[in-house]
Amino acid sequence: MTKVELIFIPLAAAGHIVSAVELAKLLIDRDERLSITVIPIKFPFSNISNYTHSIPSSRIRFIDLPINELDPSLDFNEYFATMIKNSKHIVKETVSKLISQSSESSHDHQGEAFPKLGGFVLDMVCTAMIDVANEFGVPSYIFFASGAAALGLFFYMQDLHDEQGIDIAQFENSDAELAVPSLVNPVPASALPSSFFQKDMLQVLLTLTRKFRETKGIIVNTFSELEPYALKSLADGRIPPVFPVGPILNLKGNGQDGLNNNSSKFKEIMQWLDDQPPSSVVFLCFGSMGSFDVEQVKEIASALENSGHRFLWSLRKPPPKGKMESPTDYSDPRDALPDGFLDRTADVGRVIGWAPQVDVLAHPSVGGFVSHCGWNSTLESIRCGVPIAAWPIYAEQQLNAFHLVVELGLGVEIKLGYRKDERHKPPIVNASDIERGIRSLMDRNDQRIKLLDEMSKYSKEALEDGGSSYNTMGCLIQKIMDNIR
Incomplete structure (x- = not known):
C-alpha cells in the first residue's frame, strides 16, 4: 500500500x-x-x-x-x-x-x-x-x-484587468453593476x-x-x-x-472558540440560553476580527433595547489605533454601552465577550444571527438552520452578504454595503436601521425558514x-x- x-x-x-x-x-x-x-x-x-x-x-x-x-x-x-x-x-x-x-x-x-x-x-x-x-x-x-x-469573482476580476484592460478602481463608490459569471444577479460595486x-x-x-x-x-x-x-x-x-x-x-467546539466546554463562562451562557423560549434569541457576533467603535456600539445597544427581542451579544473591544492585533474582550462592557443599558435589559439579554459560536447557533432558543457574513459563520448558520441579518465588515464579506440575501433568500439586510478598511472610517449605521433589520430577522418568514430548513438538510x-x-x-x-x- x-x-x-x-x-x-x-x-x-x-x-x-x-x-x-x-x-x-x-x-x-x-x-x-x-x-x-x-x-x-x-x-x-x-x-x-x-x-x-x-x-x-x-x-x-x-x-x-x-x-x-x-x-x-x-x-x-x-x-x-x-x-x-x-x-x-x-x-x-x-x-x-x-x-x-x-x-x-x-x-x-x-x-x-x-x-x-x-x-x-x-x-x-x-x-x-x-x-x-x-x-x-x-x-x-x-x-x-x-x-x-x-x-468566481476572483477569476472575473482578473479577466477584467488582464484580458479586457479595465481599471477596476473606477468601480469604487460607483453605481455600477457587474455581470459576474458565478452569480445570477448583477453584482453592485458596493x-x-x-x-x-x-x-x-x-x-x-x-x-x-x-x-x-x-x-x-x-x-x-x-x-x-x-x-x-x-x-x-x-x-x-x-x-x-x-x-x-x-x-x-x-461542529464539536472542543474549545475552538476560546471557551472550554467545562468553563464557568461557557456553562453560564448555555444555562441562560436553556432558560429562553425556542427561537426567541437574536445572537450578535462579528467574528474573530470584528469590532466597532463606541459610537456604533451605542447604536446597536439602542436598537436591541427598542426591538424588545431577547439577545446574546458578543461585544469585542477594537485594538488600539495602528496596532495589528485582534479585538479583545472588555474588562467592563459598561465602558462602551449606554448608561443603564445592562440594568434595563437584564431580564432579556446578555452581553458577553468571545462567544462559543457553534454551540450558540445550535441551541434551540436562538432564532436569528446578526453576523459579519464570514464564510465559516455563514455555513454554520445554514447548517444550524438559523437565518442571518447581514452586516459585512471586510474581505469578501460584502459579496457573501449579497449572495446570502439577494441570491439565496436565506437572510435579511442590515447594511450590505458597510465596509471597514484602513482608508475610510465607516459610516455609523443608525439604531433605526439596525432595529428594522433585527425585527425582520426575527419575523418567522415562512418562505425564508422553509428555504433555510431545506438547505440545512442538504448541508448535512x-x-x-x-x-x-x-x-x-x-x-x-x-x-x-x-x-x-
Whole structure:
C-alpha cells in the first residue's frame, strides 16, 4: 500500500485555519493511506492552540515555524506580502528535513514504508508556496476557504484587468453593476471587496488568482446544493478542476472558540440560553476580527433595547489605533454601552465577550444571527438552520452578504454595503436601521425558514456516504493519488 504525505500550509487566522484543519481530518478519515503535516503561517498575534490541541489522529501533525517579526510600521498589505515571502525558505527547509528523515529510515520499526510526498495543499493566500512545491517536484492544490461565488469573482476580476484592460478602481463608490459569471444577479460595486479598489492590494489579489491557475485543483468549502450556479460557471475548462467538499466545519467546539466546554463562562451562557423560549434569541457576533467603535456600539445597544427581542451579544473591544492585533474582550462592557443599558435589559439579554459560536447557533432558543457574513459563520448558520441579518465588515464579506440575501433568500439586510478598511472610517449605521433589520430577522418568514430548513438538510446530507461532497472528496483523493510520481 502506497502511503502519501500531504503538506498543508494554512494561514493561522481563524477564518482560514479552522476549516483547513477540518479538511485534514476529513481526508485522513476517508483514506488510511494519507497522512498530513500542517505548517501554519502565523502573524505575531496568532494564537492557534485552540484549533490544534485536540487533533484525534497521529496521522496529522503540526510544525510550528518561527513567528514573523517584521517592521510594525508597515501597512497591512506590505506586512502580509513580506510575511509570506519570508516564510518560503523556512517552509522549504522544514519539508527538506521531513523528506530527509523519511529517506534515512525508509521503514518504521514495524516494517511499514514511510509516506511519499504527494503534494502541497495551500491556503488561498499562500500561493507563493507553489514555487516551493515545484522545487520538490510535487503538485499543488489550493484550499479556497470561501465559497464558489467568491472564487468566481476572483477569476472575473482578473479577466477584467488582464484580458479586457479595465481599471477596476473606477468601480469604487460607483453605481455600477457587474455581470459576474458565478452569480445570477448583477453584482453592485458596493458588494465588491475593498481590496479590489486598493492599487497595491489589487496587484496582490491578481497575482494570487493567476497562481491559482498553476495548480492541479481548487478545493472549495461549499457544497453543490448551495451554489449550483456558481460551480457550473467554474466548470468551463479555463481553470483547474474545482472540488466542492463542504461544508467543512468544526461542529464539536472542543474549545475552538476560546471557551472550554467545562468553563464557568461557557456553562453560564448555555444555562441562560436553556432558560429562553425556542427561537426567541437574536445572537450578535462579528467574528474573530470584528469590532466597532463606541459610537456604533451605542447604536446597536439602542436598537436591541427598542426591538424588545431577547439577545446574546458578543461585544469585542477594537485594538488600539495602528496596532495589528485582534479585538479583545472588555474588562467592563459598561465602558462602551449606554448608561443603564445592562440594568434595563437584564431580564432579556446578555452581553458577553468571545462567544462559543457553534454551540450558540445550535441551541434551540436562538432564532436569528446578526453576523459579519464570514464564510465559516455563514455555513454554520445554514447548517444550524438559523437565518442571518447581514452586516459585512471586510474581505469578501460584502459579496457573501449579497449572495446570502439577494441570491439565496436565506437572510435579511442590515447594511450590505458597510465596509471597514484602513482608508475610510465607516459610516455609523443608525439604531433605526439596525432595529428594522433585527425585527425582520426575527419575523418567522415562512418562505425564508422553509428555504433555510431545506438547505440545512442538504448541508448535512452532502457529507454523508453518497452525498455530493462525499463523492467529490473521493474524486479529489483519486486525483491526488493519480498525480504522484
